[in-house]
Structure formats: structure tokens, C-alpha cells
Amino acid sequence: MMWHLLGVALVAAGTCSASGADIRIVSSTYTAAGAFPTSAYASYYNSPTGTSAQVQPVISDPVTHKVFPLVLTDPDDFPKNDTWDPHTFPPKVSSTTLLEQAIEQIKAIAENPVFGNNTCTQCQAGMEVAKFLALAAPEQGPNLAVTLCQYFGYDTDADCQQQYDWTAYGPILTQVASYGNLGGYDGQLLCWSFLSLCPMPPTSPLNLTGYFAKPKPNPLPTPKQPSGELLKVLHVSDIHLDPRYATGSEANCSDYLCCRTNVNNSESPQTPLLPASRFGAYKCDTPYSLLLSAMEAIPPLTGTVEEGFNFTLFTGDITPHDTENQYSRAFVEYVEVVIYDILKKYFGPAPIYATLGNHDIYDQFQTAPYSMGGDLATQYNWLYDHISKMWEHEGWLSGFPIEFARTHYAAYAVKRVDGLKIISLNTNLWYTANYFAYINATNPDVFGLLRFLADELQASEDAQERVWIIGHVLSGWDGTQTLNNPSNLFYQIVDRYSPHVIANIFYGHTHEDQLSIFYANNGTNMSAETAQTVSWIGPSLTPLTNLNSGFRVYEVDSVTFDVVDAYTWASKVNEFPSLDDQLEYGPSYFYEYSARDAYGGNIPWPENAPLNATWWHLVTEQMETNSSLVELFNTYQSKSSAAATDCTEECIPARICYMRSGSASLAYQNCPANFGSTQG
Numbered sequence: 126m127m128w129h130l131l132g133v134a135l136v137a138a139g140t141c142s143a144s145g146a147d148i149r150i151v152s153s154t155y156t157a158a159g160a161f162p163t164s165a166y167a168s169y170y171n172s173p174t175g176t177s178a179q180v181q182p183v184i185s186d187p188v189t190h191k192v193f194p195l196v197l198t199d200p201d202d203f204p205k206n207d208t209w210d211p212h213t214f215p216p217k218v219s220s221t222t223l224l225e226q227a228i229e230q231i232k233a234i235a236e237n238p239v240f241g242n243n244t245c246t247q248c249q250a251g252m253e254v255a256k257f258l259a260l261a262a263p264e265q266g267p268n269l270a271v272t273l274c275q276y277f278g279y280d281t282d283a284d285c286q287q288q289y290d291w292t293a294y295g296p297i298l299t300q301v302a303s304y305g306n307l308g309g310y311d312g313q314l315l316c317w318s319f320l321s322l323c324p325m326p327p328t329s330p331l332n333l334t335g336y337f338a339k340p341k342p343n344p345l346p347t348p349k350q351p352s353g354e355l356l357k358v359l360h361v362s363d364i365h366l367d368p369r370y371a372t373g374s375e376a377n378c379s380d381y382l383c384c385r386t387n388v389n390n391s392e393s394p395q396t397p398l399l400p401a402s403r404f405g406a407y408k409c410d411t412p413y414s415l416l417l418s419a420m421e422a423i424p425p426l427t428g429t430v431e432e433g434f435n436f437t438l439f440t441g442d443i444t445p446h447d448t449e450n451q452y453s454r455a456f457v458e459y460v461e462v463v464i465y466d467i468l469k470k471y472f473g474p475a476p477i478y479a480t481l482g483n484h485d486i487y488d489q490f491q492t493a494p495y496s497m498g499g500d501l502a503t504q505y506n507w508l509y510d511h512i513s514k515m516w517e518h519e520g521w522l523s524g525f526p527i528e529f530a531r532t533h534y535a536a537y538a539v540k541r542v543d544g545l546k547i548i549s550l551n552t553n554l555w556y557t558a559n560y561f562a563y564i565n566a567t568n569p570d571v572f573g574l575l576r577f578l579a580d581e582l583q584a585s586e587d588a589q590e591r592v593w594i595i596g597h598v599l600s601g602w603d604g605t606q607t608l609n610n611p612s613n614l615f616y617q618i619v620d621r622y623s624p625h626v627i628a629n630i631f632y633g634h635t636h637e638d639q640l641s642i643f644y645a646n647n648g649t650n651m652s653a654e655t656a657q658t659v660s661w662i663g664p665s666l667t668p669l670t671n672l673n674s675g676f677r678v679y680e681v682d683s684v685t686f687d688v689v690d691a692y693t694w695a696s697k698v699n700e701f702p703s704l705d706d707q708l709e710y711g712p713s714y715f716y717e718y719s720a721r722d723a724y725g726g727n728i729p730w731p732e733n734a735p736l737n738a739t740w741w742h743l744v745t746e747q748m749e750t751n752s753s754l755v756e757l758f759n760t761y762q763s764k765s766s767a768a769a770t771d772c773t774e775e776c777i778p779a780r781i782c783y784m785r786s787g788s789a790s791l792a793y794q795n796c797p798a799n800f801g802s803t804q805g
Contacts, residue, residue, distance in 0.1 A: 155426045157418035157711035159704065165417060165470075170195040179370050179403070180413045186462050188514045193459040200371035200386050207453040210487065212296040213504050214263040215303040223260055230256065233308030245323035248316035252307035259302035266302065267295020279320075293449035294560070297488055300501060301560045310567045314608070318557055328609040328790040329567045337621055338583050345625045346589065352684040353733075356435040356543075359423065359472060360677040362633030363665030365484065366460055367410035367445035372705075375399065376406035382446050384409035402701040404712050405674065407768050410445040411667045415674060415712060419666055419696070420471040422714040426694055427678050434678075436541070437472045440633035440663055441482025441597035452487045454507060461485070461515055469519045476521045480549045481512065481535040482597040482633065483556050492534055492553040493561045494571045509535045536574055538581045545593060545628075545686050546585050550574055552596035552632075555611035562608055569614035578615075582622040591628045591686045599632040599662055601641040603783045603801030604792030606634060616788040619643045623657035624738065628686040630658060636665035636672055637762045637803060638693060642738050642745070643787035648795075651785050653746075656738035660787060661691070664764050668698040670804045671768035675717070687735030691720040695764035718761055724754060745781050752777050763803040776800040 161173045166182035173180035179200065184193045196202055218226075230253055239245050251273075259266050267290050274285035289295045305311040316323035371386045377399040378388040384401040392398065399406070405415040424430045443464040444457055468477050483490045486508050495502045513530040516522045522530070526537040534551040541547065553559050554572040565571050578594070585592050600612045619627060623643060630643075639662035645655040664675035675695040679688045696712045704710060720736055724744045734740070748754045755777045763769030772780055775797060782796035 153716035155422040156713040157421045159708040159710045162417055179372055184462055187518045188511055197456055197459055198368035200369050203369045206450050208292055210454050212291055214296055215300050218260050230308045248322040249312040252312045255302045256307045259299045263299050266299025267291040270295050270298050287448055287450050297560050305564045311563050314566050315563050328613050341621055349685050351682045354683040356681040356683050358679045358681050359434045359437040360663045362440040362663035363442040363636050363667055365410040365442055365445050365667035366416055370412035372403045373400045376401040403705050404701040405668050407668050407671045407698055410669050418711045433475050436475050437477040438595055438631055439477055439479040440631055441480050442484045444484045454487050457487045465515050465519050478547050480595045480597050481551045483553050490558040492559055546590050548581050548594050550596040552598040555607045556598045569610040575614050579618050582626055586626045592626050594630045596632055598634045601787040602639055604789035607789040609790040612788040613790045619658055627658050630660035632662045638664040641787045642741050642785050648791050653739050653742045656742040659738045659741055673698050673764035673766045675764040689733055689735055693717045699767045745784050748781050755780050769803040770805045
């Protein structure tokens with residue numbers, strides 16, 4: 126009998142209680158106060174009591190002991206073209222090295238089988254020229270990137286300048302050109318991913334001989350007996366606080382990011398066509414007022430006012446979706462301090478386990494591998510140092526996990542007193558927008574974090590521990606967010622240590638409520654018998670884009686650490702404009718659904734048995750015969766947004782396929798494209 130099915134039988138024999146008290150959800154709706162809670166901060170740069178202005182609290186960094194200036198976040202006067210921070214270029218190389226690189230790259234071009242009279246050949250040949258410029262005159266790399274972007278019409282002249290000059294991604298692209306194998310796999314991957322000029326290169330074959338210290342146990346160890354005692358765990362993701370949010374500015378802008386004083390609608394540049402509501406809008410990130418309303422609503426909605434949560438997961442993305450030239454180190458540090466202090470205030474003293482989002486770094490999306498060597502290898506260490514010290518300051522981590530996070534891309538493993546191990550990965554390592562992930566891309570683990578993961582899982586198998594993995598950028602769903610090679614290796618690691626070690630995986634990033642199932646043998650047979658582990662993709666607090674604001678709570682068995690049920694709440698962003706010009710009421714967060722109740726009606730499943738991979742596969746089988754379940758899933762995917770797109774016809778089998786794809790490589794191999802999102 127499969128491990129999961131045995132687990133179901135054991136759970137069915139247990140009862141569901143927590144210290145004799147019912148901890149099921151106690152409230153379905155909570156309406157926050159209309160007036161901003163002025164006691165949240167000791168002082169402000171402006172008055173937080175008006176209905177027409179967003180708050181600007183005075184924030185002090187507990188790590189650096191500096192007070193962040195108002196100009197960093199002032200909606201009327203924030204930096205529009207920040208040049209405060211250094212942008213490091215790769216070093217110039219010798220003539221001997223240039224010769225060696227020329228020979229190696231010419232060989233790579235000659236050996237690449239896709240070359241011929243096609244756009245892929247042109248793209249990779251052009252990248253070869255860029256490579257030698259980056260080696261010989263790296264300071265000219267940004268100028269080349271801007272000029273080519275403008276010449277080929279990849280964007281407007283202004284946007285090309287904004288994205289690729291020396292204050293933005295120009296230096297990063299120069300580094301990638303300098304270090305990448307642009308005549309081979311790296312160049313083809315770049316030409317496919319960013320320019321659509323090459324076919325997608327195939328997933329590189331994996332040689333796992335000797336990769337794992339021990340073979341997978343056969344038979345698997347007997348599942349732990351569930352306790353029947355439930356833990357309550359909060360999952361918050363993608364807050365995207367925008368302290369530069371300007372109430373009354375254009376919420377339907379022609380440029381990016383909306384709800385800012387520096388953007389407008391081209392059809393009405395002087396007068397906003399859709400004024401930004403005080404509490405947020407569909408095309409904007411989270412203002413302070415919405416953040417504080419959500420924090421206020423969560424405890425009474427979830428029955429945690431008195432005892433709190435057992436612990437909280439925060440799966441990343443704290444900063445707004447600014448353009449790169451409006452970012453800075455100070456801005457990232459400012460938002461880190463605000464978000465972590467807020468989470469601690471409302472959900473402490475229980476620990477909060479956080480992971481690094483792709484927007485939680487400057488430069489955005491980027492994680493440089495230490496294997497680059499020299500100063501370039503450590504160019505983002507300032508972030509890992511600051512964020513690990515913040516986690517230590519808040520009391521969430523201490524000792525070795527802090528030191529490991531500081532020196533390993535903010536990743537860590539920590540064992541809780543109840544026996545659960547939590548492994549946090551910086552999954553920017555496999556993000557398609559991380560330019561550094563395209564250097565030596567045939568190697569599925571350039572950053573070494575998947576080796577770290579496998580070693581930690583082996584130690585947990587030896588100790589008979591259960592593990593949760595948390596990250597930000599998901600490994601699967603529709604395959605658009607993750608590079609194939611690292612996600613493929615991750616899938617094999619999950620296969621090796623599931624279901625007896627890995628209990629659950631948690632992501633964020635898409636802003637939508639999604640889920641993926643991992644199967645044995647790389648998904649060659651997808652069935653209830655082969656389903657092993659689930660990755661929960663948590664809903665975002667930010668409304669961006671065309672989504673409601675939401676959060677989730679899991680009920681978790683205290684011994685098996687399986688999820689028994691998952692509850693989601695949301696707030697209707699389309700109703701926010703009606704809350705302006707009054708102080709009596711703020712946003713209402715309403716109880717949206719229970720996963721067990723929403724999808725399990727026709728599944729023979731014991732009461733209080735876990736919502737594990739077996740159960741979720743049975744849900745997908747129900748979806749194949751009852752398309753209304755997919756339509757319901759689509760509704761919840763957007764957190765019941767009035768602006769969400771529908772899922773009908775060919776979208777229905779595509780969504781089921783995404784749910785069965787734990788890696789990008791499987792999604793590309795098996796699933797129709799372009800049906801992953803409800804955001805339109």
C-alpha cells in the first residue's frame with residue numbers, strides 16, 4: 126500500500142482537537158476601521174488621519190540605526206532616477222584572455238547544431254559581439270544594450286534607456302555577456318527567453334549517479350501516527366508595500382507603476398480618469414492603509430486574537446513593482462524594516478519563517494552565483510547580511526541558520542521544537558528574469574542551493590524528521606517562471622525524499638491561488654498511487670494585477686505536519702472607492718473558501734484525513750469529469766476578483782495539466798501554453 130494511502134488510514138483513526146478546544150475558523154468577515162491606526166507608529170512625516178493622503182511613518186533601521194529620509198518614499202518627491210548606489214562592472218581582461226575566449230566561442234558557434242539561416246543564428250552571433258565588448262570595454266555594455274533595444278524596437282526609446290542604462294540592468298547584462306557561453310546553450314537560452322528568436326533549448330540530461338548519499342528506502346518507513354492536535358499556520362505572500370502610493374493619482378495609468386504622481390493616463394494626462402482609492406486599486410501595489418487593514422483583520426478572522434498562530438510563513442516580495450531606476454539599496458532596506466516589524470507586531474511572538482522574493486533585492490530579480498569569483502561573487506552580500514540581521518533582530522532565527530543565510534543567498538534550515546524542519550530557499554536561483562541564471566545554464570545547480578537542499582533532506586530522513594520547504598518563485602505550474610534545468614533537478618530531489626520526509630512545499634510569486642502536485646518517477650505515471658507531495662502557491666496581499674487582496678491559514682497535524690485543511694480570505698478591491706471620504710469603515714476581508722469543502726464533495730476521503738498529494742490528484746480527476754470544479758478553481762485563483770478572466774474550453778485541461786506539473790520542464794513538455802493566469 127502506498128505511503129500516502131496508509132497515512133489516510135491512520136489519520137482516519139484519530140480525532141481532531143487542540144488542547145480540547147475547537148480551533149476551526151470562528152469568523153467569516155471582518156471590517157477594518159476607516160481611520161488609519163495612528164498608534165501603529167511613534168511619529169510621522171505627515172498627518173495620517175486624513176482620507177486623502179497615505180501615511181509616511183518615520184522608520185528607523187534596527188540594523189544600521191539610521192532613520193530613512195522622507196525623500197525615499199514621498200509620493201510627491203521620491204527619487205525618479207536613483208544614482209546613489211554603486212553598479213559594479215566586471216574587470217577588464219588581458220589580450221591573452223581575449224584570444225582564449227575568442228577561440229572558445231568560435232568553437233561553440235561551430236558546434237551548436239541550431240546554426241543556419243535563421244533568427245537564432247543572428248541572435249547568438251550578435252551576442253558573441255556583445256561578449257567581446259563586455260570583455261574589452263565593459264563600461265560600454267549598457268550603451269550597447271540601450272542602443273540595440275532602441276534599434277530593434279524592443280521597447281520605446283525612453284523605456285530602453287530606463288531599463289538598460291548603467292543605473293539599471295546594463296551592468297548586469299554586461300556581467301552575463303562577459304561570463305556566459307553565448308555561442309552555446311547560455312546564448313540560445315537567452316535568445317529564447319528574452320527575445321523569442323531561438324527555439325527553447327532542451328532540458329539538459331541529468332546524471333544523478335552518486336548524487337544522493339543513500340538510495341530511497343524500500344519499503345518506505347511507516348508514516349507517523351497523527352496526533353489529532355491541530356496547529357494553526359498563517360501564510361502571507363507578496364505584500365508589495367508601496368510607500369510611494371499617492372491617493373487620488375491615476376489608478377489606470379498608461380505606464381508603470383500606477384497610483385503614483387509620476388504616471389498618468391495618456392488620454393487624460395492632467396486629470397486622473399480613475400483616481401487611486403485610499404485603500405488600493407487593481408493596477409497598483411499595497412498602500413500602507415491596506416496593509417494595516419489586513420493585519421488588523423487577520424487575528425479576529427482566524428480565531429487567533431488570544432493565542433496567536435503557532436507560526437507564520439512569509440513567502441517573499443515586500444517591495445513595490447518599481448522600475449529598476451527608481452530602486453535603491455536604501456529603499457529595499459526601508460521596506461524590509463517596515464514589513465518585518467509589522468509582521469512581528471501582529472503575529473508575534475511565534476516565529477515567522479521568511480524567504481527572499483525576486484523583488485526583495487536591488488538589483489531586482491538578480492542573484493549572482495558565488496562561483497563568479499572576486500567582487501562580483503559578493504555584490505549582493507549587503508542584502509543577505511541585512512536581511513539575516515533583521516530576522517535575528519525580530520527573534521525568528523539565531524545561531525547557525527543566521528550565519529548560513531548571511532553567507533548562502535539568504536537560504537537556511539531550522540528545526541522547530543515540535544520536530545518540524547523548515548528549509549527556506551532563495552528560488553531566484555531558477556527565475557527566468559534572473560540574468561545570472563543564464564551563466565553556465567547547463568549546470569542545474571550553479572548556486573549550490575539544491576545540493577544544500579538534498580543534504581538537509583538526507584539528514585532529516587536519517588533522523589526521521591518531517592520537512593517543509595518554502596521559497597518564492599515556484600518550480601512548476603505553467604512553466605513560465607522557472608528555467609527547466611534547475612526545476613528538473615529540484616523535481617528529482619523532491620521525488621527522492623517524498624512523501625516520507627517532505628510534507629509540504631510553499632511558494633508565492635504569481636499573486637494567485639494555485640497548486641502543483643509532484644509524482645514519482647518524474648511524473649511518467651500521474652495517478653493517485655504515484656502522487657507524492659504538493660506545493661501550495663499562496664495568494665498575494667497586493668491587488669496587482671486585477672486581483673483581490675488575500676491570505677491563507679492552514680490547519681496542520683502537530684506530528685505528521687500534513688495540512689488537514691486550508692482556509693482563504695479575500696477583500697474586494699473593486700469596492701474600495703466607496704470607502705473614500707469617510708472614516709467609519711475600511712476594507713472588509715471575507716471568508717472565501719475551505720479547500721476541503723470546495724473540492725472534496727465527491728471524493729471518498731476520511732474526515733480530517735490530510736489534503737495530501739493523493740487527495741489533490743483525486744481532485745484533478747474530478748475536474749476532468751466536472752469542468753465546473755475548474756471554473757470554481759479559477760474563481761478562487763483570482764481571490765474572487767471582479768476583474769479576473771474566465772477559464773473555459775481549452776483552458777480547462779490546461780489548468781489541470783498545470784496542477785500536475787511540479788517542474789517547468791514537465792509543464793513545457795505536457796501542457797498547453799498561455800492559460801496559467803487569471804490576470805488578463
